[in-house]
Amino acid sequence: MGRIIVRLDRVMADRKIGLNELSEQVGIANVNLSKLKNGHVSAIRFSTLIAICEALRCQPGDLLEYAADET
Amino acid sequence: METSIKRKINIFGKVGKIITTVLIVLLLVAEGFLLTGGVIVALVPKEAVTADVTGTADVRVDANVLGIDENNQLAVKAGGSKIVLGDLGEKAKADIDVKDGVVQVQLGVKNMHFNLWDALKLIIFSMFSLAAVIVALYFFKALMKEFSLCDTPFSDGVIRKMRNFAIALIPTMLLSSLFKSVAGGMLADRFTFDFDLLPVAFVVVVFVLTAIFRYGAQLQREHDDTV
Structure with missing residues (x-):
């Protein structure tokens, strides 16, 4: 089975925005955002995705990427 | 989890722990009395006291x-x-x-005809039954302690302790049935195994609860991994 890679770090770097600032704008705890950035979560709520897309002015596709299984 | 619900679960755990501790102490005292009585009965000649x-x-x-x-x-x-x-x-x-x-x-x-050996048999069986109840209560106390400290009841610690309690209930159930059979057998002068269904149902309920809590823990993990 393939997997979903979160590209939040790349979009944040493009927008030159830090984790703390994004955390304040989105209204999500710094720890949870860090988990999301490092791919340590198994699911994301639509409400979270909407808030991040609004803060970073991007599309969900910019944040998420599908990687097919190599085997 | 909502703080008020969490606090209620913690209080429930604390109260349960206190009650269980008191029960364990009382049962240990009873076990001590039985042990003393058993030793005394064993030392006295068996026909010293008889009942016809x-x-x-x-x-x-x-x-x-x-x-x-x-x-x-x-x-x-x-x-x-x-x-x-x-x-x-x-x-x-x-x-x-x-x-x-x-x-x-x-x-x-x-x-x-009853003599002191019959009384000793009953005392020994009572001691084993009581010991099994004390062990089961010890595991129940551990479960209550886990409830008093946990952030959520659907945690691995609670499930592990609930399963241990359910397993500890099995010898308690068997020994209580055996004790009733032995005591009944002595009075009726023939041994018939008297098996109670109520304790079996209780053990089954605890195992079912463990399975439900395991599923709850899985949902809790999924919830925790979602941002």
Whole structure:
């Protein structure tokens, strides 16, 4: 089975925005955002995705990427 | 989890822990008394104290309802018709006397003799049963302690302790049934295994609860991994 890679770090770097600032704008705890950035979560709520897309002015596709299984 | 719910679960755990601790202490004291009593009984000669139980029972039945017919068979009259129950043995016939329209049966209760070894047997079985209850309570106390400290009841610690409690209940259930069988067997002068279904149902309920909590823990993990 393939997997979903979160590209939040790349979009944040493009927008030159830090984790703390994004955390304040989105209204999500710094720890949870860090988990999301490092791919340590198994699911994301639509409400979270909407808030991040609004803060970073991007599309969900910019944040998420599908990687097919190599085997 | 909402703080008020979490606080209620923690309080429930604390209260349960206190009650269980008190129960364990009381049962340990009882176990101590049984041990002392057992040692004393074991040291005294077994015929030092004896008890003999004898007795008879007189049963009277209206001869118009239950009686012996012309063929010497036990019969009952119901709804105007006669139902033959069966042939009576010679010994039974000797015990039955029909007089003034009443069937009188004299049942002799077998003489029973008890000595201190019988008491010792009961004490030993009581000690084992009590020990099993104490062990089960110890695991229940551990479960209550986990509830008093946990952030959510659907955690691996709670599930592990609930499963341990359920397993500890099995010997308690078996020993209590065995104790009743032994005590009953001594009085009836024959051993019959008396198996209670209620404790079995309780153990099954605890195992089912463990399975439900395991599923709850899985949902909790999924919830925690979602941002």
